[in-house]
Amino acid sequence: MKQTLRDLAEKLGCHLLGDASITVTTVSSLQSATSESVVFVEDPQYLDAALHSPAAAVIVGDFAAGNFAASATKPILISPQPRLTFARAAKLLRGHPPMLGIHPSAIVPASAKLGNSVSIGARAILGEHATIGDETIVGPGSIIGSETGPVVRIGMHCRIDANVTIYPGTTIGDRVVVQAGAVLGSEGFGYVRDSQTGH
16 A cells, blocks of 8 residues: 555654655565665664665664764664564555455355454355454455354454465454465374384
8 A cells, every 4th residue: 555655654653854755555675675665774784785775765773863864865764663663564555455245256154153344255155153253354265164063263353365274163363364375273283103004
């Protein structure tokens, strides 16, 4: 989601030096920086590389304040915790737009218990008696539980990305993010060979 550096600095509680009207859309490493990205530096030895990277702006530690700030070649956002600020910037810029409601191609049995403002994506399948908390998003193609077996419970304010499989009997708390393609609750203990039979 596009943000001006002015807005970003205000939301992150940073001191901004430089052109506040520049817009950024993402965060990146120094190696993959583009003209629309923000990078961060918490060690002074990497500051010069950051300032000469293609990045639009650099999140820096307090060490960059003072005399250096006047000679910066691109906008800098000064923060006492640049790594934490960078993580917060990533969250702001990623800006997952919420889905709205239940997609017509989703399969949601009448026995499922859905909280307020739950979103279920295209081709997602909920098992019988699945419980989904308030404002949780289930992404497209995800499978939550089954027609038989123990119930799946997912808390409030969760984000289940696309193509996630959650096996019966799994319980997920509040504010959990499960990234695309993950499998939760499957048999994961491997195999044990019977030394007598070889099976």
